[in-house]
Amino acid sequence: MAEVMELLKQYLPVTQEPFVLSGDVNTGLVLVDVVNGFCTVGSGNLAPEQHDKQISQMVEESVRLARVFCEKKWHVFAFLDSHHPDIPEHPYPPHCIAGTDESKLVPALQWLENEANVTLRCKDCIDGFLGSLEKDGSNVFVEWVKNNQIKVILVVGICTDICVLDFVCSTLSARNRGFLSPLEDVIVYSGGCATFDLPISVAKTLEDAIAHPQELMHHIGLYMARGRGARVVSEVSVKPL
């Protein structure tokens, strides 16, 4: 697998630079599905079965950035995957059922529920942009950007190649069509994103399973995001006052 990764990085390179957060540009943090059902060991069908380094690191970085944003009273938007028990989400097994622990923020982020600068959005689809649509046609995410005059969003969460990628693609399309003014930049922080691991050796033993090697798919997710016009960054630091 190490050789495959080397080849992948050679043929599908993802240029990344460090990113410095400053108060100069109005930047919002978007957390994608940092919920138990995807991040906490043993928490349902789509949660890791054992400790997962990439996922743990993603959670740690999400917590670190959420702290920075909340200390500075900058805006945070958090998606929570949340499904009605009778409406399955093809092709996934039941997960993150509304009202269960699976659809709640991970323990290290629970405190976000009480922060004034945080908007929480339950969504019942992969793409958080679509999941922000209300029945009357308004969009909670679009309103968040406009009401807070967000110029840059910094995106972290899970999965790099699924919910993060779909949200980033839709947001970039909406921006390009002029629906998201004054949003200019979409930044994806690689170390703040993670995806799940289903190696080919395991997938072969399961019926109807599609292999999903973690490192490879994480990289491809970043590659796709960059190809659509997102900036991918390797580290996020905070400019000292």
Ligand SMILES: [Zn+2]
């Ligand atoms: Zn879901």
